[in-house]
Amino acid sequence: MEKLRVGVIGCGSIAQYRHLPEYKLNKNVELVAVCDINEERAQATAEKYGAKAYTSYEELLCNGLVDAVSVCTPNYLHAPISIEALNAGVHVLCEKPMATSKQEAEEMIAAAKANGKKLMIAHNQRFVPSHQRARQLIQSGEVGKIYSFRTAFGHGGPEGWSVDGKDSWFFEKEKAFVGAMGDLGVHKTDLLRYVLGEEITEVGSFVETSAKNFADVDDNAVCVLKTESGIIGTLAASWSYVSKEDNSTIIYGEKAILRLEEDPVNSLVVQYANGEVVNYQLGKIQSNDAGGQNTTHVINKFVDSVINNEEVPVTGEEGMRSLEVILAALESNETKQIVRVRER
Numbered sequence: 001m002e003k004l005r006v007g008v009i010g011c012g013s014i015a016q017y018r019h020l021p022e023y024k025l026n027k028n029v030e031l032v033a034v035c036d037i038n039e040e041r042a043q044a045t046a047e048k049y050g051a052k053a054y055t056s057y058e059e060l061l062c063n064g065l066v067d068a069v070s071v072c073t074p075n076y077l078h079a080p081i082s083i084e085a086l087n088a089g090v091h092v093l094c095e096k097p098m099a100t101s102k103q104e105a106e107e108m109i110a111a112a113k114a115n116g117k118k119l120m121i122a123h124n125q126r127f128v129p130s131h132q133r134a135r136q137l138i139q140s141g142e143v144g145k146i147y148s149f150r151t152a153f154g155h156g157g158p159e160g161w162s163v164d165g166k167d168s169w170f171f172e173k174e175k176a177f178v179g180a181m182g183d184l185g186v187h188k189t190d191l192l193r194y195v196l197g198e199e200i201t202e203v204g205s206f207v208e209t210s211a212k213n214f215a216d217v218d219d220n221a222v223c224v225l226k227t228e229s230g231i232i233g234t235l236a237a238s239w240s241y242v243s244k245e246d247n248s249t250i251i252y253g254e255k256a257i258l259r260l261e262e263d264p265v266n267s268l269v270v271q272y273a274n275g276e277v278v279n280y281q282l283g284k285i286q287s288n289d290a291g292g293q294n295t296t297h298v299i300n301k302f303v304d305s306v307i308n309n310e311e312v313p314v315t316g317e318e319g320m321r322s323l324e325v326i327l328a329a330l331e332s333n334e335t336k337q338i339v340r341v342r343e344r
């Protein structure tokens, strides 16, 4: 079988920690091209992976060199690059948040459809074993009716992660469009939709810049959310959890409480109403500190979907719905009103 020829656009941290090494390990992939506007970075990455270096994504896309690309650039470039790739007949794995507006997201979905190419959004939280097990327990009725939830994603901020440190695009509104609310919050709106198996329909939120006076985006956000069946809960996203990352979710049901990624050893703890406790050790969640030790599954799933011509596990529509909750949260903060998600 011919190998899938892949390009990676943007050679910053997520490309270095996840996309590049995971493509390299995939036997069905040939990593043929990398692109970064920082020429030195593009060259160094190309040398490390035996690929060709580009500083212009247009050039990479126009010569028929690749069958698929990962889009690992700042957020404001996700839609233009993805659309250009899809129109060039190239499958796309795009990082989150998928776009900066609903309109952009719709244009990406339309471009994938028009060209008959795959568009997957890299929502890796869906592939974390504790999250998958929680979804199964809820779907099977084991937890009973779900009443409420509490989810959080916070760390010290992108200056400790981005390849450009404190000078990163993450802090510029024009390039990031949103701060912690979009960067980390969208992981959790996607996770809630996935684990609960229903849509979030109403959002109220406070979105602040509290800790990073050099940033022109938010670094702390707290939302109250309501789902279509009436489950209510909170979501916190932060770039100012200074000493320890929080990536936890708690789901309160009729028959049990599920604690996901809260305990450092037991990635899922199920506390039943009758006092019984079941601990699951399902492996660690990927974190900024974990480097390339464990796979996200995102890259392999994308490659499999392209090769087998199957639907990708996280479609553009799914990415858009998770983004819409973030857009509603931003609107709620502006208007000081509860915002209905799908009616916007």
Ligand SMILES: NC(=O)c1ccc[n+]([C@@H]2O[C@H](COP(=O)([O-])OP(=O)(O)OC[C@H]3O[C@@H](n4cnc5c(N)ncnc54)[C@H](O)[C@@H]3O)[C@@H](O)[C@H]2O)c1
Pocket (backbone or CB within 6 Å): 009, 010, 011, 012, 013, 014, 015, 035, 036, 037, 038, 041, 055, 057, 071, 072, 073, 074, 075, 077, 095, 096, 097, 122, 123, 124, 161, 162, 163, 164, 168, 169, 183
């Ligand atoms: N799925 C996850 O868990 C996860 C984690 C971190 C980041 N991300 C997402 O990945 C994307 C990239 O984030 P990062 O942490 O790697 O950022 P980063 O700052 O480390 O790297 C971004 C890279 O993009 C390059 N770039 C900028 N403009 C470009 C252009 N026009 N063409 C090519 N390259 C360009 C920069 O030079 C830089 O090397 C973001 O959308 C971010 O939200 C996802």
